[in-house]
Structure formats: C-alpha cells, structure tokens
Amino acid sequence: MFIEKTYNELIFMTSPNIQAVHAFTTRFGGVSGGIYESLNLAFRVDDVPGNVKENYSRLCRALGILPKDIVCSNQVHGTFIRVVTNEDCGRLFIPNEHQADGLISATPGVALMVFTADCVPILLHDPVRNVAGAVHAGWRSTVSNIAGMAVQKMESEFGSSPADIRAAIGPCISRCCYETDADVADAMHSMLPTSNVCTQKQHSKYTVDLKEANRR
DSSP states (O other), X not given: OOEEEEETTXXXXXXXXXXXXXXXXXXXXXXXXXXXXXXXXXXXXXXOHHHHHHHHHHHHHHHTOOGGGEEOOBOOSSOOEXXXXXXXXXXXXXXXXXXXXXXXXXXXXXXXXXXXXXXXXXXXXXXXXXXXXXXXXXHHHHHTTHHHHHHHHHHHHHOOOGGGOEEEEOOOOOTTTOEEOHHHHHHHHHHSTTOOOEEEOSTTOEEEOHHHHHHO
16 A cells, blocks of 8 residues: 655655655656656656756655765666665765665665666665665566565664564556566566466466565
C-alpha cells in the first residue's frame, strides 16, 4: 500500500512500513520539459542541468533534506551493497565513481537514493538501530537475492536484527507488462522453484512478477 502525498505541485508516494523520511517519486512537480517532463532526476540524459538541479531542490524541500545530503551510485545490475557515511555526501552533482546496486547507512542525515525505471526499488529500515537501506533490483539482482544481501549487510555492519527490519517494495513494472525469454524464467524458477512468479505465454515467452519475487 502506498500513500500519495503532495508538496506544492510535486507528487510522491510513501509507505506506512517505513518510519524514516522517504519517498518514491513520480514524474509530477518538476520543471523539465519535453520527453523529460517534469520531475526528471537523472543527470545522464540530455535534460538541462539547471532543470535537474531545480527538480532536486523541489524534492528536497518536500522531504526536509538538502541536495548535499543525497548519496547515490552507478547501478550495474549487480549485488554489491555499499556502506555509506557522511563522507560520501556532497557529490550529487559530480560524476559518481562508485558502482553499487544497494546502499545502507546508519549515519543520521544521510539520504540514500536509487534510480529505477522497470526495475524494483526496495527501501529497508531498522527503527531499532536506526539503519536505512535502498536497493535497486532488476531481474539479475533479484535472482541473486540482493534484498536479502542488504539485510545481511545491515546485520553484519550495524547489528540489525532481521526481525526488526521493515521493507517497502516500490513501484515497478508489473507482471502483465514484463515479458521475457526463457532465460529469465529459468533463473526465477531456480531461485523460487515452488512459486508462481513466472507465467508461460505462447512462443516461449514468459511474464514475470518481479515484485512478488522480491517479496518472497
């Protein structure tokens, strides 16, 4: 379940599972135009840099954070979980040299960010130890259990108990729209042999439920 919130023209979603400040952004409320309309937060496209920075300013005002507090990484559809501290802050608008598809932190004030299109954004929060995590889970990372690896990293690095960690699986491509070949279905079946996360269609095509795979 998501809760829709608005701040001026900006629209974002939150989850009651996560007690920390968080958001799943939408495309509404920014200043970008054309194919990037309107709340584009990606730098590696041909959007006007000033528009992207203004979009971040609007998002940060809505959440009560600063752009300098945001930490992200180069996402490569892997399983590396990076531990983030305040030393990683202040680099949002410069090229990022770090490759990771999961970020965790126990440093107050650090804002973790992952980018998704079809892939699954997963937010993790341990309110007991005050540890947060953000995960980017495409199908490759999903079959490698990146969300579980993030939980294990929160446990090993910060002493989180898995029983205390709450998760929110964000908006992503749905089963009805995610058509794959047999290689993806085979990988999903190897990970979850008794589940029904894949449905076979005609001509050796399958549809896959990435949300359900990550939930399991």
